Amino acid sequence: MASNGRPAPVDWVEGGYLFIVPPDNVANLERNVKRQRAEGCVVDLLMPQELKSKFPSMNVDDLGAGAHTPHDGWCDPNGLLWGFRRKAVELGAVYVKDRVVAAEMDPAKARAVVLASGERVAADAFVNAAGAWSGEVASMFGMKLPVTPMRRFEHYFTAGSPIERLPYVKDVARLAFRSEGKGFSGGVVDGNERRGFNFEVDHDYFERVVWPAVAHRFPAFEAAKCHRTWSGLYEQNELDGNPVIGRWSRVPNLYTVAGFSGHGMMHAPAAGRAIAELVVHGRYQTIDLGRLGYERVEAGEPYREEGIL
Ligand SMILES: Cc1cc2nc3c(=O)[nH]c(=O)nc-3n(C[C@H](O)[C@H](O)[C@H](O)COP(=O)(O)OP(=O)(O)OC[C@H]3O[C@@H](n4cnc5c(N)ncnc54)[C@H](O)[C@@H]3O)c2cc1C
Known part of the structure; x- marks a missing residue:
């Protein structure tokens, strides 16, 4: 990603990820590895002695296996955030430094938000991407979001x-x-x-x-x-540790992309694209994220991932 020819300063480090599990979690790990390989990921399933020879300092006595993804890594979150922001501005987005304090609603439509400065912003679509504050923001629209x-x-x-x-x-x-x-x-x-x-x-x-x-x-x-x-x-x-991404059927011009439960940086590029597709095209184009929708919250049906922090 670059804006005005300048790459985002993300400081990417391809250091790899290693999930280690005790013996009673090996079957679950193997299932995940199989799934990830089917999706094209490079994953090495390592038994305790293989773990030991790769990472000699590790105590493997109580381990059943590990899944090593050598091409995963980490980056500077602030650099990534600024990279996205610069790109959005280059494409015409306008950032306003203020805080949403209330929403104006018709029975089945959000009309505007009111800012702390007193300004009012009317729009056709509203996206709640307020992170740890998204539960508060949702309640301004009458929505219960368990974040x-x-x-x-x-x-x-x-x-x-x-x-x-x-x-x-x-x-x-x-x-x-x-x-x-x-x-x-x-x-x-x-x-x-x-x-x-x-x-x-x-x-x-x-x-x-x-x-x-x-x-x-x-x-x-x-x-x-x-x-x-x-x-x-x-x-x-609090429902299942996974994000809520999608529209709310009662107020269809209110979109949510929040509740990443500690995984939001790595999910941000895909989640941003998904919500943009939903707003612009009315449906997902790249990957169907329907399973992450608010419907599961309303139904009280968790969609948990196994083997994640
Ligand atoms: C210690 C720690 C380690 C982490 N490690 C990882 C990791 O290794 N990998 C990973 O992927 N993720 C990690 N995360 C999680 C990641 O940081 C979050 O999932 C991600 O930042 C969420 O992004 P977001 O855009 O949804 O929310 P945020 O980044 O929190 O952005 C929400 C924005 O909404 C704004 N806002 C709030 N209320 C209002 C309002 N009323 N009006 C207007 N604006 C408002 C806020 O000011 C903020 O700018 C970690 C988090 C922590 C705390």
Whole structure:
């Protein structure tokens, strides 16, 4: 992606992803690997000894297998965001710095939104892409969207002794970390975290929760040192941890693309295209994302993914 000939500054690192699972999750992992290969992904299914020879520092005693995708990676989210923004502006989008505080409705149609500045914006279509705030925004339109803010810590830490460069390692207990510069970046997601707009940093969390988990998996982290902790908000879809993408049948000109539950950066390009297709063409053109629609929320039918954080 480039705007005015300038590539988006995403700092892409093809470091690979590695999902590791205990023996009782191997069948599930194998199913996922089969599916991913059928879709053209390069995935290596590694048994414990193969994991050990590829990542010698890893403790594999309690593992059943791992799925390694060497061509996956990570990038700078802020650079990606600005890349999208510049491209959108180049294509004619106008950004307004303000906050939606209310919606004006006809019985089955959204007419306008009111901004904190008092300005009123009328439109044919409205897209709720407000992340952790999307539940609040939905309620302005009379819609119940089960997306809540869930605090999540990210830590930058170093190992006490040398360790090989690691891919993005993820396990079923929600440990997730990867090499970053001279150290490592990641954490352990706490799904029981109290919901709310809380950005306070718990400086004991690394030592209490993350350190035991990384040191168990890689004993070289026994003497790990946490240098920095920051907090952000997951936009947690309480129904099933997957995004809600689509139209609301009661107010068909209100679209939702929210609730990515901590996976929204990697899904953003596809989700953006999908919602644009729905708004412009009235239906999906590239991939049918009907299963992620709001209908499942209304029906109370979760659409869960297995083997994801
Ligand atoms: C610690 C941490 C690690 C993560 N790691 C990953 C990862 O490795 N991979 C990955 O894919 N994702 C990751 N995520 C998740 C990812 O950051 C989110 O899923 C993604 O940013 C969601 O994008 P969004 O555009 O839906 O929402 P946001 O980026 O939150 O954007 C919502 C926007 O709506 C605006 N807004 C809110 N209310 C209003 C209002 N009333 N009026 C107008 N505007 C409003 C906000 O100001 C904001 O600009 C991580 C998140 C955290 C916190």
